[in-house]
Amino acid sequence: MTLNHDDWGKVARMMSKRSLWMVHFCTGCGAMEMPPVMTSRYDMERFGMHAMATPRQADVFLVTGYLAVKTLKRVVQVYEQMRDPKYVIGFGSCTINGGMYWDSYNTIKDLSKYIPVDVYIAGCMPRPEAIIDSFLKLMDMIDKGEAIGWKKYHKYYDQYKKNQRMAYAYRLDEVEDIKEDDAK
Amino acid sequence: MKPIEKEYELFIGPNHPGATGNMSYHIWVEGDKVKKAETRVGYLHRGFEKLMEKRIWMQNVPLVCRICVPEPDVNEASYSMAVEDLMGWEIPERAKYIRTIILEMARISAHLLTVGGIAASLGIYTAAQWGVGDRDYLLDVFEQITGARVYHIYIWPGGVRWDVPKNTKELLTKVLDYLEKRMPLYEDLIIKNKVFIRRAADVGVIPKDKAIEWGVTGPNLRAAGYQLDFRKLEPYAAYDKIDFEVPYYPKLGEYEVLSDGSDIYTRTAIRMLEMQQSINIIRQALKDMPEGDVLLKHPQWFAWKVPAGYSYVRVESSKGEFGYFVVSDGGKKPVRVHVRGPSYTHGINVMETIAKGLNVADFAPTAISLDVCPPDIER
């Protein structure tokens, strides 16, 4: 029996799901429940997850809560510095539809308009159990090859960039045309 | 060709283990010494104050607790107290005691995080892990009482949302006993650790004569050598009925006085002592708590009209003075709610000033020891 390409991919996925390294970036108040998840009660290191300092080293990005536009810029920068395959978990209601801040002028309402999100966790704020559950869900998706947010980002890069620009400029009009050299 | 500069620039945050939440210190470093620091905030700006003007008085209660995540209860308490002040309400006695208990529990849980954070920033991850792990027991009690782990929305204008469950006393005593048992371990790991003392003593000093002028409050002010605490100066909740001593430099209790104060070591020591103090306060409050109502008989929630006026209410949070400046024009919605977070001065002016001449290695511990929490800067 010989291993074909798919089998190697399966092995790679198996490895990458058991060793998800997280970016150390507290984007919002959801980060408050990260310490409990990391420590003795919930201990996410059981699944091989731990926080890494820089985006280059990391695989999974927990967007912990609402994103101010100023933070969105940093989030996109960090997300683009992460290496494929990379996954995003949208954390809390704020990333889904704005949550408490549905009418705030400075927070974006739907994270998936700006970067692809693989898993959402509902709640404000989500309990550690929910977070652990989302990790398991993500692992399951990776295993099945369904966590393809990073592929989507490459494929629809122009659309994502355009949306990001609109948010950065706080206006819909006057969005500059996407330059040729920007497209990857 | 790029301009040649002697300094190099480092960003401590937002995506940095040394950042205290989502904020950024932009530092210019020459060799190993920080020459200039600028605090960059606004990453967490949600426009709370704007949103609060759009919501009716009661709707704001769930909103305010989101201002300071590690210790949300102080926001609820101070907002409620501001409304009560404007309304002229006197809340039931039992509610005062419950508020005291809740606020002190919040203080312990925030201090556990901070002390653990200081320890972690210097490399004692064990202490940080234990601290957060032990904090979880407190969160369990919170959950039992309020129904939520983090955002409790328990303290309301007019008292507290509901009475505490019957077994609270036993539960809480158990947790407090456990925490008291753990304290010596933390002391050995952190405050009595020789390497920690070397790293922390005489580092990140706020000059004593400038501390008040710079607006330093809370444990940081007490570490600078002032016995000033708003729980004593302007007692709220049930603090006037409770007997407690505020620890301050150089009265560090059982800990050695190793420096001229106001450094990382002293700030950590003060926080450790305050945790023990809080445990005492909770025990007293549990003992003295009277029976009775916990919530005033309100008018209909949505029909409140708060009398016109100005109110400033302050609460001694784990970080310092947490104040709410509330202006009402007699309508259903506040005209203006302005929050004074303690980190506003600590994180920006104080940190920018004392950072000069700091070693790069000491920067993050200093920032964390000031207990800067970005959401209460930009709200």
Add this chain to the structure above:
Amino acid sequence: MIVEVLAILLGTAFLMLALNKFPKIAGTIAFFVSLLPFLAVLSWAGQMGINIPSYLNLLHFESMATYNLGAGSLLLEITPLGWFFLLLLASLFPMVMLYSVSFVRENAGGFYAAMLMTMLGTFGIILAKDMLTFFLFWEIMSWSIFALVLRGHDRRAIVSYLAFGSMSAMLILFGFMILYYDTDTLLFAHMHLAPTRLNLVALSMIVAGFAVKGALMPMHVWAPHAYSKSEEPFVAFLSGGLSKLGYFGMMLFMYSVAGMGLLASWGTFRDVSWFGYSLAVVGAFTAFAGTILAVMQDDLRKLLAYSSIGQLGYIAIGMGIGTPLAITGALFQALNHTFFKAVLFLAAGAVYYRTGKWKISELGGLGYRMPFTFLASLFAIFALAGIPITSGFAAKWLLYEAAIEKKFLFVTPIMLIAGVGAFLYAYKILYGVFLGEPRYDVKEAPLGQLVAMWILVLPLVIFLVFPGWVADMAAPILKEYGMQAIPHTPFVITTSLGVYNTLAVIFGIIGTLLLALVLYKWKPQEVVPHEDNYLAGEPPELYENISMHAAYKYYEPFEEVFLPYFRSGAEKLWEVVLYAGEILGTGARKIYTGMVEDYTMYILLFFIILIGWWLLW
């Protein structure tokens, strides 16, 4: 042919002055003339037991020459020791000249003339058979160096060189006089020094005099100034080549002339004479202090100067210990130092040539712009740090083995820690100049400079593969001193304590690199620009000119720890030295006109007087 070469060198030196207006032509001629000493080296190789193909032996050089000059005569002869040092200097010199062609622009004639005079002096010193010839050529060399130092227009460098040069000359001269008084002969071969205290004093004076050129502490004070304020090709030759003459002299007088009998008259310590032991201790201290001081420098040339001082200290250690192992080690270290230091100074020059900056903190990111310069200096730095992918390691290893063999418990750790310290400043050069933030958009160094550097890198590779060859070259020298050559094959050197098999290291490196390469090439990669960097999440486009080069005060904590100790020690010495320099400087200022031609004329005048005086006498 020997005298002819001397004459050609002298003649070309004069010609150079005439060709002052045509730097390129002058440089080219000087380059070709500079090859002559190397031909002599090749020609003499056979006598030293080194077999080279006959087609390389272009000119036939006699092994001995006497040139009568009226009353006296120049007595010249090649010895194995001389040949070894001539090999180093003569192979370095043409490369330096080749480099100079594209580097030196102002007053090139004067530069080449002085350089050729320096080589003339070197040639004579190495071949000298008696003290007078030796001293004559020594002075020619010293004053030519002075002319070249003058070109730097730095008062401190000039004054300190003048002060220490004079001191050195005095010490050597006094030593010679005493020896002459004692033995009544000028010929080295006829001197049989009795183990008397007077002779030991004379020897100490001579060694101290040579220590100045060898930049041994505390005689090093001139070196950082002279090294850091003169033109790079000259500095490369001064540091890489001419400093070896000090050690040549030490070796000559300690072992060829004096011998163990005199050295041991002061007593011995574990079969090492106290004299030699003191030298070794001074050498170890020099290695350590030079390294520490080098780490603290921000000026690239000063850093290299102190590093040079530190590395030369190792040679003194080897000479002091004086066992076959140690002497082989010292010679090996001299060989390595010649080439790696020259490469480093030349690379520094190339960097300056392109950017116009000397300060490490003002450079940065040149590794991708000047890859060949970078690689050459990387190799040199590996050799300097003693990393076993160049020949640098073998020399240090021999010295360590020698020290352990003699159970030098306190010297060896100092040597080793100085070796570790070398990593620190080596990385400072690498990071500050070649790595880090790209700040300059410059081209690679000119071809001539690159060729010179890369040819000088070659020996570092050759002697990595064949460390035994150095032992071969050392064998006749050791034989002359009545010592056994160390057991070796071309690839393996064995001591009583351990083995160094270079083949194991080389094949090990190749094998493991292949393994690493397989792992590494597994996955594709893309190259990102420097701006796409970790800034804690901050988008770089929001900030103007984020300065990301940390080279200024790179080792600040290190300086904080060490500077207090070194400041008080060095400064006190400085005050005394500067005071002396001040007094001497007032004299020097009168002849200091600022015109290089004048200085060259002074030197020539000096010669004429000297030769005339000698002829009459």
Add this chain to the structure above:
Amino acid sequence: MMAKELFPEAQELRKGRIRIETIKDKVTEIIKKLKENGYGHFVMLSCVDWIKEGKFELVYQMWSYEYREHVMISIKIAREGDSMVTLRDLFPQIETYEREIHEMFGVNFVGNPRLGEFILEGWPHMPPMRKDFDTEKFVKELYYKIPEVKEE
């Protein structure tokens, strides 16, 4: 001396809360005087938008640890075209409050060099804390209109 003794016009809201209404030229003097008289803690500088009057109310708040008294010094300036002098030399943290109020309300503080982007970044519209800025409308017109990423 307590605030009441220093400034007889001061009005006591409740115990420990003093309010002084004044005009903008006098503020510096009052704060200086209070600082000299034991009111060493500058609590906050707040701004209230009284849109119907067309005024901004700037409230300088100070606290005395000695007398346990909180003083609010309130001045009103016009919403448009008016400015205030900076008081950053008196208390360093005033600088930060001024930066925030400048950004959020558009009040100009003359003499503060650090006015500029503080919390927001690239904000092109009216200062958001002004009452006439409708955040709900803004959100509906911007964030809800940004299209979803269409997958082909």
Add this chain to the structure above:
Amino acid sequence: MVDFFALGEQILVMAFLVTLGYAIGMFFNGFARKITARIHNRVGPPIYQGYIDVFKLFGKKTNISHGWIFDLAALFSIAGITLVFLFLPVAGFSMLSTDGDLFLILYLLAIPALGFALGAGASGNPNAAVGIMRALMTMLAYELPLVMVIVAMMVHYNTTSLAGIVAAQSNMHWAIFLPVFLIGAIVADMALQGMLMEKPFDIPIAPHEIATGPMVEFGGKHLGALMLYKMMGIVVETTLFVDLFLGGGVILSVAQYGWLAYVVNFLVWFGLITFVFFLALLINAVFPRFRIEQALKFYWKYDALVALLILIWIFVEVST
């Protein structure tokens, strides 16, 4: 004539041992995290986590580089540390350790370090530069006491070869049983703490200060290579310690017991390096990190002072 068969056999054995070394290194990664987690009151990752992490890092789909100098880091660090491993006697079994001695090992250890430093410097990130500065200074700091002890051992055993030192300690004459080298072992263990970059000497990678320092720009396969380097580094450094003080873990003589001796010695060696590493982890868990100048002062003042006593002891021993 070269004996190709013997050479081939030797290369195969070396390949096997290198594989084993890396396997142990990866195991140590999981082991360290597990032990640390237990101290933290956590469950911790599975003990085979190290293998998963390395495979994942090498399986990353895209990798970034800052140019060819940046790539040198990965090459040099893996090649260098493997080479050092080859020159070490492992459980008394020598691969190349008869072809080089302890000085060679000390200098070979610099290859991966400098290679790593090159790569980190080439990334152009100031965090990395500061981290490398700290790493080099830590190296300077711990090397002094270490070389003092090593020189004392060399003089005592009158050999510079590590294999020779191991051989001299055969038949359970371990150095650590001599009082002078018991002190030496303590000094060297302190130095080992710095070598392993465990607290209180994990200054170079201090995450809260400089965001993991040299590694900030490394991701994917580059980080994988560095992890392999670090893991192998643990094996190499603990083996060096065991070879110096614990007789390399040799308790049975090969001549006497044949292949059984190899098996037993390997097991003992593995047990000993695990134990040495475990000690380092325990110290790691309860200490904060020093500032860099404090680490330098600690090593050069206290540790080196004790090492000086050892030198004097040996000096007296040699002189009499």
